[in-house]
Amino acid sequence: MNEELKEIYQQVILDHNKSPRNFRKIDPSTHSSEGLNPLCGDHVFIYLDIQDGVIADISFDGNGCAISKSSASIMTAELKGKTVEEAEIIFNQFHDMVTGKLTDEEEIENLGKLSVFQGVRDFPVRVKCASLAWHTMHAALHSETVVTTE
Amino acid sequence: MTEEINGAAYSHFDPELFRKDFPVLHQNIHGKPLVYLDNAATTQKPQVVIDTIAEYYKGYNSNIHRGVHQLSQKATDEYEKARVKIQKFLNAPKSREIVLLRGTTEAINLVASSYGRKFIKSGDEIIISEMEHHSNIVPWQMLCEQTGAVLKVIPMNDLGELMMDEYKKLLTEKTKIVSVVHASNTLGTENPVEEITRLAHTVGAKVLIDGAQAVQHFKVDVQAIGCDFYAFSGHKLYGPTGIGVLWGREELLEVMPPYQGGGDMILSVTFDKTVYNEIPYKFEAGTPNIADTIALGTAIDYIESIGIDQISTYESELYLYAEETILPIDEVTLIGCAEKKGSVFSFKLKDVHPHDVGTIMDMEGVAIRTGHMCTQPVMKHFGVPALSRISIGLYNTKADIDRAAEGIKKVLEVFA
Numbered sequence: 001m002n003e004e005l006k007e008i009y010q011q012v013i014l015d016h017n018k019s020p021r022n023f024r025k026i027d028p029s030t031h032s033s034e035g036l037n038p039l040c041g042d043h044v045f046i047y048l049d050i051q052d053g054v055i056a057d058i059s060f061d062g063n064g065c066a067i068s069k070s071s072a073s074i075m076t077a078e079l080k081g082k083t084v085e086e087a088e089i090i091f092n093q094f095h096d097m098v099t100g101k102l103t104d105e106e107e108i109e110n111l112g113k114l115s116v117f118q119g120v121r122d123f124p125v126r127v128k129c130a131s132l133a134w135h136t137m138h139a140a141l142h143s144e145t146v147v148t149t150e
Numbered sequence: 151m152t153e154e155i156n157g158a159a160y161s162h163f164d165p166e167l168f169r170k171d172f173p174v175l176h177q178n179i180h181g182k183p184l185v186y187l188d189n190a191a192t193t194q195k196p197q198v199v200i201d202t203i204a205e206y207y208k209g210y211n212s213n214i215h216r217g218v219h220q221l222s223q224k225a226t227d228e229y230e231k232a233r234v235k236i237q238k239f240l241n242a243p244k245s246r247e248i249v250l251l252r253g254t255t256e257a258i259n260l261v262a263s264s265y266g267r268k269f270i271k272s273g274d275e276i277i278i279s280e281m282e283h284h285s286n287i288v289p290w291q292m293l294c295e296q297t298g299a300v301l302k303v304i305p306m307n308d309l310g311e312l313m314m315d316e317y318k319k320l321l322t323e324k325t326k327i328v329s330v331v332h333a334s335n336t337l338g339t340e341n342p343v344e345e346i347t348r349l350a351h352t353v354g355a356k357v358l359i360d361g362a363q364a365v366q367h368f369k370v371d372v373q374a375i376g377c378d379f380y381a382f383s384g385h386k387l388y389g390p391t392g393i394g395v396l397w398g399r400e401e402l403l404e405v406m407p408p409y410q411g412g413g414d415m416i417l418s419v420t421f422d423k424t425v426y427n428e429i430p431y432k433f434e435a436g437t438p439n440i441a442d443t444i445a446l447g448t449a450i451d452y453i454e455s456i457g458i459d460q461i462s463t464y465e466s467e468l469y470l471y472a473e474e475t476i477l478p479i480d481e482v483t484l485i486g487c488a489e490k491k492g493s494v495f496s497f498k499l500k501d502v503h504p505h506d507v508g509t510i511m512d513m514e515g516v517a518i519r520t521g522h523m524c525t526q527p528v529m530k531h532f533g534v535p536a537l538s539r540i541s542i543g544l545y546n547t548k549a550d551i552d553r554a555a556e557g558i559k560k561v562l563e564v565f566a
Contacts (some may be wrong), residue, residue, distance in 0.1 A: 003182075004180075004513065005510060005564065008509070009564050010509075014564070014565065024345075026284060039521060040504075040505045040520070040521050040536060041522050041535035041536040043535065048470075063503075065503035065504075065505035065506050065534050066502070066503060066506045066565070067506070069503075071166070083204075123509060125509075126509060129505065
């Protein structure tokens with residue numbers, strides 16, 4: 001496999017694609033939203049249970065490519081237990097990383113597991129795949145029911 | 151290059167020779183020679199087509215049907231010559247039946263809004279099929295919303311063939327329009343458009359055939375089909391983007407109201423009354439796409455210099471080679487197995503999402519289409535969110551298919 005390809009399809013990503021974490025519906029949830037990427041058919045639902053400003057539980061379902069699915073999976077694992085404010089900050093940092101705006105190595109390292117998606121910035125058409133779950137989570141927090149990354 | 155197994159027509163066909171005519175093919179993508187297998191989305195352009203556009207802008211750029219000066223006369227002549235080439239290419243009876251538009255989508259929209267607005271009433275029925283491109287679904291849905299007409303859909307079987315018995319049941323005296331695709335962009339199915347037309351005419355319905363995936367692959371004769379309208383796009387026929395064609399029967403175009411108002415579509419304008427121009431100009435408001443129309447004429451000359459029947463034979467052989475080469479890969483499931491099908495190979499690759507397939511194949515230098523192909527009802531029928539599609543053009547070779555097969559194996563390696 002060449003280097004760029006190895007970078008985008010890292011083992012962690014392939015692993016989360018194969019066995020996604022928190023792949024279920026929270027019912028009832030306090031917040032939820034549906035995300036669509038009509039171009040490629042990625043379709044994700046994000047469910048949140050927020051108690052006193054803290055994400056007590058977060059999950060997703062739907063279907064999509066390896067990048068979108070693993071991104072949703074890793075997002076849910078990383079955000080559980082965080083406050084809503086923290087989630088918003090991480091969302092912005094993640095977004096900056098995949099769009100190539102965040103280049104500081106140390107800051108990227110601070111994103112922990114999420115840093116596996118930094119290779120996506122070399123594949124502009126796939127940025128939407130990596131960020132769909134995040135936009136959907138963000139929309140759920142702001143009570144928007146459907147978002148698209150069109 | 152001669153291919154003994156494929157008979158005489160094939161032996162004269164040398165894709166390597168044609169490849170030289172297409173500058174874009176000669177480049178590396180991610181360090182590997184480009185293999186372009188996304189021809190159903192758009193075909194590449196031969197140098198002669200590119201030159202025609204440059205010659206127009208360099209030599210005689212001018213507005214048509216207006217000036218008395220020499221450049222305008224030359225531009226008008228070339229523009230109208232292209233119309234005649236298109237007429238002959240489709241074997242249409244008259245060149246005044248050829249309306250020059252932006253593409254197939256605009257052609258279908260023109261019929262839906264112009265013919266539809268005048269002749270479709272509440273309770274009338276319009277028939278399309280399950281395998282239509284969104285461009286042959288949405289304009290009719292819009293017409294139904296505006297008029298209260300009802301949209302009916304011919305179902306297809308799991309091979310990707312239209313169910314003709316079901317179609318016959320849908321036809322009634324309420325049916326006013328039947329609009330179906332000649333060849334499916336997703337499944338490759340070549341539909342029996344003559345039979346579809348004949349049956350529609352028994353109940354007095356008008357028939358539009360969407361030829362966007364047909365004219366570049368086999369001979370189309372609108373008189374033999376017997377349909378009332380036929381639409382296609384230049385850019386899928388090795389011509390430029392932004393130019394397309396609607397052929398319509400003279401007597402229908404005559405009674406249809408203009409689609410857009412403006413210059414060139416009028417004979418006289420006063421604030422009391424405007425007299426519309428004759429067909430086809432009535433439907434060509436504003437300055438048209440002159441350069442690309444002339445270049446579409448060149449693309450037709452190019453196709454005819456090779457021979458559409460030769461292209462057809464060669465592409466069918468190459469498609470069979472794709473089946474032989476790619477189907478033995480266990481994880482590949484072919485979607486679209488119609489008995490009569492063209493040069494489209496859409497597939498599922500076990501549980502790997504098509505976008506991952508597309509990205510990895512691109513890294514191997516192989517350009518294919520992945521996604522829903524603007525045919526979401528087809529995706530629904532086969533229970534998939536998206537598909538990967540290899541589509542063949544006249545310049546593709548067996549080596550291209552081999553590279554595609556290697557690319558697919560590379561995907562499986564990553565997703566092992």
